[in-house]
Amino acid sequence: xxxxxxxxxxxxVRVVLDGRLDIAGSAKIDIPFNVAAGTNRHVIVDMSAVxxxxxxxxxxxxxxxxxxxxxxGKLLLLSPQPDVEQVLETIGVxxxxxxxxxxxxAITAIRS
Amino acid sequence: MGHLTLxxxxxxxxxxxxxxxxEERALAIPAKLAHAVRLCLEEAVDNLINYTSTTAEGPxxxxxxxxxxxxxxxxxxxxxxxxxxxxxxxxxxxxDLETMQPGGWGVHLIRSYATEIxxxxxxxxxRLTLRFTGSVGPAV
Numbered sequence: 222x223x224x225x226x227x228x229x230x231x232x233x234v235r236v237v238l239d240g241r242l243d244i245a246g247s248a249k250i251d252i253p254f255n256v257a258a259g260t261n262r263h264v265i266v267d268m269s270a271v272x273x274x275x276x277x278x279x280x281x282x283x284x285x286x287x288x289x290x291x292x293x294g295k296l297l298l299l300s301p302q303p304d305v306e307q308v309l310e311t312i313g314v315x316x317x318x319x320x321x322x323x324x325x326x327a328i329t330a331i332r333s
Numbered sequence: 334m335g336h337l338t339l340x341x342x343x344x345x346x347x348x349x350x351x352x353x354x355x356e357e358r359a360l361a362i363p364a365k366l367a368h369a370v371r372l373c374l375e376e377a378v379d380n381l382i383n384y385t386s387t388t389a390e391g392p393x394x395x396x397x398x399x400x401x402x403x404x405x406x407x408x409x410x411x412x413x414x415x416x417x418x419x420x421x422x423x424x425x426x427x428x429d430l431e432t433m434q435p436g437g438w439g440v441h442l443i444r445s446y447a448t449e450i451x452x453x454x455x456x457x458x459x460r461l462t463l464r465f466t467g468s469v470g471p472a473v
Contacts, residue, residue: 275375284435287430
């Protein structure tokens with residue numbers, strides 16, 4: 222699992238995750254992901270290259286979303302693959318970790 | 334039937350991923366089915382590493398994976414206190430982020446993605462058997 226962070230506006234970052242968000246993958250990104258969530262108002266998590274997610278990976282996303290929300294921001298999931306989205310739906314978190322299909326939709330969502 | 338023994342330690346989890354990659358290829362498991370099996374086994378191993386204490390039999394987990402006709406069968410053995418995932422109360426999704434307690438989803442995922450779950454415990458430890466048939470997917 223790899224992670225890259227880039228600014229997309231003065232108050233928002235795009236976090237690109239690449240690989241499996243399983244136990245090993247989550248352990249690798251847990252700290253940098255929490256730093257990104259703790260230091261930016263809005264976080265758009267690009268999930269398009271995440272090929273697998275387990276509950277421990279969802280935990281990482283939820284903790285980040287709680288951190289962002291406490292400061293009045295939003296955490297959005299950008300373009301998860303179908304199998305990954307199905308796991309998120311099964312857990313029932315897609316209302317709490319909203320899914321957007323492109324960056325324009327993400328920007329609209331964080332400005333709404 | 335493929336077999337893997339893991340010690341109940343987080344450092345071992347990388348070996349599970351590598352082993353499953355090999356089994357997926359060796360058994361020619363279709364991608365969607367492989368996703369379901371990998372998810373269920375990872376959740377089972379996660380629970381065991383988190384919650385099962387060391388016993389005289391040793392802190393280990395044995396995993397087997399093989400085919401029985403059109404069914405893929407995964408068996409997870411451990412030697413700690415019994416924990417039958419079938420007895421866990423039904424899952425209730427969180428309503429808001431503020432009060433949400435992240436975690437506790439593993440059993441729900443296993444029950445959603447496995448076609449059939451059996452659990453037995455005895456002198457030779459605990460045995461979780463998960464069966465998967467062709468058209469897998471969660472019963473959301």
